[in-house]
Amino acid sequence: MASAPNSLVATLIANPSRPAVTDEIVALAAWALGQETEQAVLARGIAADLIVPGVTEAKAVEAALRQVLNGQPIDVVVQPLETRRKRLFLADMDSTMIGQECIDELADYVGLKAEVSEITERAMRGEIAFEPALRERVALLKDLPINVVDEIIEKRITLTPGGRALVQTMRAQGAYTCLVSGGFTLFTGPIGAKIGFHEDRSNRLILNGEKLAGLVEEPILGREAKLATLIELRTRFSLAPHETMAVGDGANDLAMLGEAGLGVAFRAKPAVAAAAHARLDYSDLSALLYVQGYKAGEFIS
Numbered sequence: 303m304a305s306a307p308n309s310l311v312a313t314l315i316a317n318p319s320r321p322a323v324t325d326e327i328v329a330l331a332a333w334a335l336g337q338e339t340e341q342a343v344l345a346r347g348i349a350a351d352l353i354v355p356g357v358t359e360a361k362a363v364e365a366a367l368r369q370v371l372n373g374q375p376i377d378v379v380v381q382p383l384e385t386r387r388k389r390l391f392l393a394d395m396d397s398t399m400i401g402q403e404c405i406d407e408l409a410d411y412v413g414l415k416a417e418v419s420e421i422t423e424r425a426m427r428g429e430i431a432f433e434p435a436l437r438e439r440v441a442l443l444k445d446l447p448i449n450v451v452d453e454i455i456e457k458r459i460t461l462t463p464g465g466r467a468l469v470q471t472m473r474a475q476g477a478y479t480c481l482v483s484g485g486f487t488l489f490t491g492p493i494g495a496k497i498g499f500h501e502d503r504s505n506r507l508i509l510n511g512e513k514l515a516g517l518v519e520e521p522i523l524g525r526e527a528k529l530a531t532l533i534e535l536r537t538r539f540s541l542a543p544h545e546t547m548a549v550g551d552g553a554n555d556l557a558m559l560g561e562a563g564l565g566v567a568f569r570a571k572p573a574v575a576a577a578a579h580a581r582l583d584y585s586d587l588s589a590l591l592y593v594q595g596y597k598a599g600e601f602i603s
Contacts, residue, residue: 311383312363313344315582315589316376318463320410321347323376328352334370345598349589353383379580379593381564385544387594391516392532392558393465393473394550395483395490395504397426398568399458399497399587401460404489405439411450414442427571428553432484432524437517440507444516448509451488461497464588469498470602471591479537484524484554503531529557535576549590550574566590 314331316322328350332339339351354363363510367378396403409418418439425435469479481494481502494502506519521527528550536546548555550560551570559565559578567578568587575581582589591601 308357309383310354310358310360311386311595312354312367312378313349313589313593314352314371314376314378315349315369315585315592316451316584318345318348318588320375320584321583322374323347323350327371327374327376329331330370331367332358332367344592344596349357349592350596351595375584377585378583379564379566379582379589381580382544385459385563387475388472388545388547388563389477390483390532390535390539390541390546391469391477391479391590392528392535392546392548392562393469393480394528394552394555395481395493395502396485397551398549399462399465399481400493401462402458404485405436405443407454407458408446408450409439410444412443412446413452418442422478425554426552428556428573433522433552434466436484436505436522436524439515440514440518441516443514445510446514448488448514450514455489455492459493461493461589464499464586464590467601468587468590468603471600472595473498473500474602478535480531480535482523482528482550482558484522484528493555503527525554525557528555529538529561532558532561547590547594549587564593566593 314323332341332352335354338355342351364378364380374468393399403422406419409415419558421435421439424430426434479499481490481499483504485504486507487504490502490504505523508515508517544563546562547564548558548567549566551568567575567581
């Protein structure tokens, strides 16, 4: 597809379980953007590209598409066409690469899930600072046997659909992948390995024998540490900012998302979705392959 150097690409993505990107929707969206718009199907019913030539603002393209889609369960990501393929990927874990908040599942074992979940939710919305909120929640877990972690991972943790294909496909194309979480190494180690990340970074819980001591090692990995990890890895691999992508859902992801070439809010809290470069409200994580221009047949599962 021959396109002008300053072209934008708008990717329409639906959840594979609800394929809403019909030929009619694609044609309508292309019509809304003008007669010079090119179309390309990435996965029929699930994802399609619209190539927009010229110097149109990305936000204007996105707004026009959201208006014409009129509430359809379709995500819209608009970005420069030339720089869409990424070589570094950082991802949050809880409620992003997995469907749960691990600390909330730990709290369930001591009958405090409701209390801890409320603190988690406030921290992810940015209403309270992440670090003291984490210390407060960890203190409530004192004396919890460490062996419950294996049980939680086996019985309660579910991988977000599309996540493994996302990481494996990017790795096969030479990208570096890092799971960076405000959670705990007891979870990010096995979960990161299961998904296929090159490495994982998170917080260490202090143990008292075979039980949790109710303390977390300092300094706590939070918002600034996630940002620092992105900058460190970008520098290590001599990458330009536009070659990086990050995804997350909470307030402690905002600095990382803002620094990435493409920062994506995944089913995120409203403040995070509003601040990120792009938002995914309906799609699974395979959307992050489509936004890079991969077709479904190129996915590695």
